[in-house]
Amino acid sequence: MSASTTTVTRAPRTPLVRIPDVRLRSAWRLWQRNAAIYRKTYRVNILPNFFEPFFYLLAMGIGLGAFLEREVLGFEYIDYIAPGLAATAAMYGTSFEVTFNCFVKMQFGKVYDAAMATPLTIEDVGLGELLWGTTRALIYGQVFVLIAAGFGVVHTPLVIFTPIAIALIGMMFSVIGLTFTAIIPLIDYFTYYWTLFITPMFLFSGIFFPVSGLPGWAQVLAWFMPLHHSVNLMRALTLTGDVGGAILAAAWIVGITALLFVFPLNLLRRRLVK
């Protein structure tokens, strides 16, 4: 017996930067759980999340667009805002999931505790949530693109790359949102996430007007907004066909995702493995 026992010294606090104990197959199991439950509830879930960006498309694109000269932006107004709203749909698609839903699962439903009593680790759970958030972003973002295409807003064959782009955007916002969820002590703190992060990005990321019209400092600020690059990417892939711009925006998104990727997983371990 003694050969297989081991002496454990005091477990140090989980470092923030560390290779997470994660296996893709186990993470996939958590994804499957979420998908199974989503199939039960999507009828009530999908509609509100989905309609919000869509109302903006109709109100602003058609309503406001009727008063805007085509020359203002060089595009029809509805064509101009549709790609940004697609990026927004993707952002919302995951953000509700990895903030409120994950917090409720973690804190009240004890879903993660249940999963951690199986071969899954907390990092598997975290990665599963990231993949699920990405999946939701893909559903909401891509369905938006398809419907918006019916309004004639797609003007480049690069549109075939939108699923990849939306997945990248979805993973980025999943990582950011889950990091926030792993840190906050109370569900009320999500108000800050939405009113100080999501909403300002929605307004100032260049969805409704070009960022170039803003003062210099605001343009700098916009450059640090994840949604700004998501809007640029989607606009390149549906409207302008600007390959170089698309690559730049995608690189920014991939870079920030890679930079932040381990944080939610390690923060979840720090929080839940006590």
Added chain:
Amino acid sequence: MSVVVARGLTKRFGEFEAVRGVDVEVRERECFGFLGPNGAGKTTTMRMISCTSPPTDGELSVLGLPSSRGRDIRRRMGVVPQENNLDEEVSVVENLLIYARYFDIPRRVAAPAAEELLRFVALQDKRDWRIDRLSGGMKRRLLIARALINEPELLILDEPTTGLDPQARHLVWEKLRSLKREGVTLVLTTHYMDEAAQLCDRLVIMHEGRILIEGPPRELVARETSPQVIEVFEPDEDAARGLRDLADLAERVERLADRWLFYTADGDALLAKVRGVVPDPGSVWLRGATLEDVFLQLTGRGLLE
């Protein structure tokens, strides 16, 4: 082979030491109990044994593997947590199927296993119910069924019957006994003495993070305390004076908030004398010693606060 071996197992939360150097060895196919009041450190110990919480210090091996190999150990183990953590959004049977996936059990194996387990815990009629319709006892049984989906060699149950009504408790006990007959090793915690006495082959009494005593329940009672106890309920001033004079005749006397306990080997003889001091027959009675008396002796206070 020993299923669980812990040596000097310790858990600190910051400065606070919740488990203070626990030594236990659980043998194959036995039912081993951790008995103790709330806050004794039972759950913390279970979480370390189930490899969801790393020990701060000490040695721990489970199912022949060091506790650092959590994934491999958990694959062969079932855990019934103290707090219900079922998936509320889906049905009873879907709870089992979702859990089976976590163990990589393919659907064609999991589906019939889930039906069989629901029969085992007498929930087959509720298979399509949502969780919020289940009673507390049904949820407990479902948690037990879920913990069995991977055919575990070791089943860990943290307070499996707390909060259940008597019928529901007996149903759970019956299931645990039949699992034991099938060869599953059981480790459970409880703060009910009768539960520990009924189910456990061996147990430890835990208090403030330490193990006070270990052994088979009946042996513990025989070894640690006198076989009979006379309880006197709320004696008045006069009676109390008379009882004090009788104290020397007992092997030991405990005074609790509402009663006196006289421990003795010859209950009938002492009972007659106590009756002489306290005439009201309703406030004096003789009973056999239990685990609670052992605990009382060890700590000087009751097991149930």
